[in-house]
Amino acid sequence: MKWATRAGIHIDRAACAWLIRRHVDKEAEFVFVTDPAQVPEGATPFDMRGVELGHHGGDCSFETILRRYELTDPVLWKLAEIVHEADLDDERYDAPEAPGLDVALRGLSMICDDERILELTGPLFDGLYEYHRRATLIGRDPA
Amino acid sequence: MTAQSQPPGTAQRGEWVLLSYRMPREPSTPRIAVWRKLKRLGVAQLSDGLVALPADARTREQLEWIADEAIEAGGAASIWLARPTAFAQERELAAGMAEARAAEYRAVIDQADQAADGTNTAAAVRKLRAELRRIGRRDFFPPPERALAHAAVRALAEQTESPQEEKA
Structure with missing residues (x-):
C-alpha cells in the first residue's frame, strides 16, 4: 500500500512511518509531498492538515494512528507519549526522552533526505520499543 | 532564510507566518486551549484573531495544526506567509x-x-x-x-x- 506525508519529515512523521511499517502494513511504501494536492491516487495521507490520520483532539498523528488501527499495545502507547512530547511539547506527558529525540531528529533532517531518515530511525524506534517493552515487563528501567 | 537568524533591525526583512482565526465564544474550552497553545509558542498578536511568528518549517507547522484545531472546534482559520512592507514595522514586532x-x-x-x-x-x-x-x-x-x-x-x-x- 502507498502512504503519503509531507516532505521534510520530523519526529511525528518518522515515528508514524515506523509504526505503519511495523504494525499496520509491512509492505508500506512512502511518498513525500510538498502540497496536499500531490498525494497520489490511492495513497493514504498521514500527518498532514485536514486528513483522518493527522492531529486530532490534542493528539499527534502517531496517537491518531494507534487509535484508528486499534493498536492497544501499552509499549506503543508509551512510545506515543515520547513522540507526542517531542512533537508538541505541551507537557501532557512526562517524557524526559522527548527533548533529546527531538534534537536528534532535527539534526538528522539537516544532513539527510527523508528516505535516509526513515532508514536510520527504523532501528532507533525498534530499540526504543525494545527498551520500553523490557521496562514494562520488569516494572523498572532495564539495565 | 528565516527571520529567526536575523536580529531585529537588520536590513533584510524576514518572512512571517500568520494565523488568522475565529472561534465560537462558547464552548470556551477549545478557545482557551488554542489561546494557551499560541501563548506557549510566543506569537506576536497583530490584532484580534491575527497572530504572527517568524516563518520557518517548524513555526508554520505549529500554526497549521492550531488552524485545524480552530476549524475542528467550529471556527474558521487560515494561514498566510507575509512580509512587512516597512522595516520599522518588523522591528516593532520583533521588539515587542x-x-x-x-x-x-x-x-x-x-x-x-x-x-x-x-x-x-x-x-x-x-x-x-x-x-x-x-x-x-x-x-x-x-x-x-x-x-x-x-x-x-x-x-x-x-x-x-x-x-x-x-x-x-
Missing part, C-alpha cells in the same frame, strides 16, 4: 516579542535570587532550568536578559553543588 521574553527572563532571575536564600535550591534549579527551556523555544529575538537569566540559574546550580563555599 523580545520584550515579552525579557519579562519572562526577569521573572526567572527574580525566582533564582529568591531561591538562593532558601533551603531547597536543587528543586528550584530543576524548575528554573525547565522554565528556561520553555522560554528558549519561543525566544526568536533573544534580549540581553536571556544571558543574565541563564547565568542566574547557573549560579544557583553551582551554589547547590557546593553549599559550604557559598556560606564562606
Whole structure:
C-alpha cells in the first residue's frame, strides 16, 4: 500500500512511518509531498492538515494512528507519549526522552533526505520499543 | 532564510507566518486551549484573531495544526506567509516579542535570587532550568536578559553543588 506525508519529515512523521511499517502494513511504501494536492491516487495521507490520520483532539498523528488501527499495545502507547512530547511539547506527558529525540531528529533532517531518515530511525524506534517493552515487563528501567 | 537568524533591525526583512482565526465564544474550552497553545509558542498578536511568528518549517507547522484545531472546534482559520512592507514595522514586532521574553527572563532571575536564600535550591534549579527551556523555544529575538537569566540559574546550580563555599 502507498502512504503519503509531507516532505521534510520530523519526529511525528518518522515515528508514524515506523509504526505503519511495523504494525499496520509491512509492505508500506512512502511518498513525500510538498502540497496536499500531490498525494497520489490511492495513497493514504498521514500527518498532514485536514486528513483522518493527522492531529486530532490534542493528539499527534502517531496517537491518531494507534487509535484508528486499534493498536492497544501499552509499549506503543508509551512510545506515543515520547513522540507526542517531542512533537508538541505541551507537557501532557512526562517524557524526559522527548527533548533529546527531538534534537536528534532535527539534526538528522539537516544532513539527510527523508528516505535516509526513515532508514536510520527504523532501528532507533525498534530499540526504543525494545527498551520500553523490557521496562514494562520488569516494572523498572532495564539495565 | 528565516527571520529567526536575523536580529531585529537588520536590513533584510524576514518572512512571517500568520494565523488568522475565529472561534465560537462558547464552548470556551477549545478557545482557551488554542489561546494557551499560541501563548506557549510566543506569537506576536497583530490584532484580534491575527497572530504572527517568524516563518520557518517548524513555526508554520505549529500554526497549521492550531488552524485545524480552530476549524475542528467550529471556527474558521487560515494561514498566510507575509512580509512587512516597512522595516520599522518588523522591528516593532520583533521588539515587542523580545520584550515579552525579557519579562519572562526577569521573572526567572527574580525566582533564582529568591531561591538562593532558601533551603531547597536543587528543586528550584530543576524548575528554573525547565522554565528556561520553555522560554528558549519561543525566544526568536533573544534580549540581553536571556544571558543574565541563564547565568542566574547557573549560579544557583553551582551554589547547590557546593553549599559550604557559598556560606564562606
